[in-house]
Amino acid sequence: MxxxxxxxxxxxxxxxxxxxxxxxxxxxxxxxxANCDSVNVTYAVTVRAILDNYCMSCHDATTASGGAVFDSHSNILPWAQSGQLMGDVKQLSGFVQMPPGSKLSDCDIAKLQKWVNDGAPDN
Ligand code: HEC
Missing domain, CATH: 1.20.5 (Single alpha-helices involved in coiled-coils or other helix-helix interfaces)
Incomplete structure (x- = not known):
């Protein structure tokens, strides 16, 4: 039983x-x-927010570290098209590691990658 x-x-x-x-x-x-929207990505909202938070302290027109200025779409476009932007933030071998001493979240990297894959549009 x-x-x-x-x-x-x-x-x-x-x-x-x-x-x-x-x-x-x-x-x-x-x-x-669940928390990462890497589909609805625009330059004006998504990309700018990441750049402003993590890059602009060293890459505005005054600091211009390494000659890279990200204060406008036309200024960042060549870096996006050359592959250096993604190589640097993904910290691939042979690239400079950006931001120095830290790394963007997987989500932010995915958002930047989406924008670059779309052709880095000024949207
Ligand atoms: C604390 C300062 C600092 C921050 C923050 C920073 N950078 Fe840089 N960046 C540098 C310096 C210094 C160089 C030049 C280093 C070199 O060329 O060896 C550089 C160079 C670069 C270059 C050009 C070098 C190359 O050959 O690829 C790119 C592109 C770049 N950074 C992207 C970024 C991005 C994207 C971010 C934000 C995610 C960022 N950086 C954040 C300091 C910074």
Whole structure:
């Protein structure tokens, strides 16, 4: 009697946990995907915000580190087209690491990559 009862409990628990994990994946997808919109990307809103937060202290017209000025679309375009912008922020070998001593989040890198893949438009 006791044995039957506990195996019934075991089966019940397995069923419950099975359902729980099914839904868990759908309800809570990996955080980076859930919180990262790397599809709706524009120069004016998305790219500018990243540059202003992480790059402009060294890349405005006055500082112009390494000769790279990111104060306008036309000034950053050549860096985007040459591949140096993405090589630097992805910190690929053979590139300068930007920002120096830290790294953008995967989400911000994905947003910049989307913009570059779109042809780095002035949108
Ligand atoms: C703390 C200052 C600082 C910050 C912040 C910074 N940079 Fe730089 N950046 C530099 C310096 C210094 C150089 C020149 C280094 C060199 O060429 O060796 C440089 C050079 C560059 C270059 C041109 C060099 C090349 O050959 O590719 C690019 C492109 C660049 N940075 C992109 C960025 C981006 C994008 C960000 C923000 C995500 C950023 N940087 C943030 C200091 C900074």
């Amino acid at each position: 006791m044995k039957k009862f506990s195996s019934a409990i075991t089966i019940l628990l397995l069923l419950i946990s099975g359902c729980y994990y099914d839904k868990y994946d759908k309800l809570y997808p990996p955080a980076t995907n």
